[in-house]
Amino acid sequence: MGLWGRMRGRGCGGWGQGIVWCGGVGVGGGTEDELEIVSKYCNEVRELGFRLEELISESLGLDKDCMKDVLGEQGQHMAINYYPPCPQPELTYGLPGHTDPNALTILLQDLDVSGLQVLKDGKWLSIKPHPGAFVINIGDQIQALSNGKYKSVWHRALVNSDNPRISIASFLVPSDEALISTPTPLLDNESVAVYKDYTYPEYYKKFWSSNLDQEHCLELFKN
Ligand SMILES: O=C(O)CCC(=O)C(=O)O
Numbered sequence: 001m002g003l004w005g006r007m008r009g010r011g012c013g014g015w016g017q018g019i020v021w022c023g024g025v026g027v028g029g030g031t032e033d034e035l036e037i038v039s040k041y042c043n044e045v046r047e048l049g050f051r052l053e054e055l056i057s058e059s060l061g062l063d064k065d066c067m068k069d070v071l072g073e074q075g076q077h078m079a080i081n082y083y084p085p086c087p088q089p090e091l092t093y094g095l096p097g098h099t100d101p102n103a104l105t106i107l108l109q110d111l112d113v114s115g116l117q118v119l120k121d122g123k124w125l126s127i128k129p130h131p132g133a134f135v136i137n138i139g140d141q142i143q144a145l146s147n148g149k150y151k152s153v154w155h156r157a158l159v160n161s162d163n164p165r166i167s168i169a170s171f172l173v174p175s176d177e178a179l180i181s182t183p184t185p186l187l188d189n190e191s192v193a194v195y196k197d198y199t200y201p202e203y204y205k206k207f208w209s210s211n212l213d214q215e216h217c218l219e220l221f222k223n
Pocket residue numbers: 079081095100107109115116155156157166167169
């Protein structure tokens with residue numbers, strides 16, 4: 001697994017520190033055993049993500065492979081977020097509110113320290129960690145491909161004053177060549193495409209150049 005980048009809050013201006021991994025095998029720190037565990041974990045969550053994309057397709061009345069086919073040869077990034085204890089947690093966030101720009105995110109939470117919150121009906125709700133469970137975040141691309149039926153979730157991470165917290169996020173990312181375009185079976189006389197067609201690199205560029213915690217980047221791609 002190759003080390004892709006080491007960033008603070010991944011450019012989001014939070015209190016956390018992240019290591020982001022993507023693709024590849026064999027390079028980077030860690031013992032052989034550790035790399036094997038990480039590699040096995042990546043493969044398993046990738047398969048889980050594909051299965052979820054199939055179920056989402058079917059739930060929309062599409063062929064099971066429809067979403068996966070549009071998303072192309074999907075990349076996979078992993079962020080290992082470390083949020084150190086913060087003396088004044090009320091003054092900052094681990095990660096400020098954002099949606100995920102990718103297709104689907106599989107999040108493994110710290111079981112001992114909570115911190116994840118999602119926005120529902122204008123209120124931030126805490127998501128308690130649950131043993132043996134992942135949190136699945138619908139990302140912007142599934143919102144676009146479902147023509148807005150699935151919603152990309154606004155979420156953020158809080159820090160606390162006593163304990164550090166770790167979370168591990170695995171992101172399924174559309175191929176650079178994929179054209180993100182609403183599948184035609186979702187469009188009929190009553191439903192028009194909510195979003196324009198675009199490629200993921202076009203989207204990703206806009207995503208990082210916009211004000212992440214204030215506007216939904218998909219708004220910029222509306223028809
Ligand atoms: O730490 C968390 O629970 C959230 C992580 C997250 O939103 C992210 O890595 O994009």
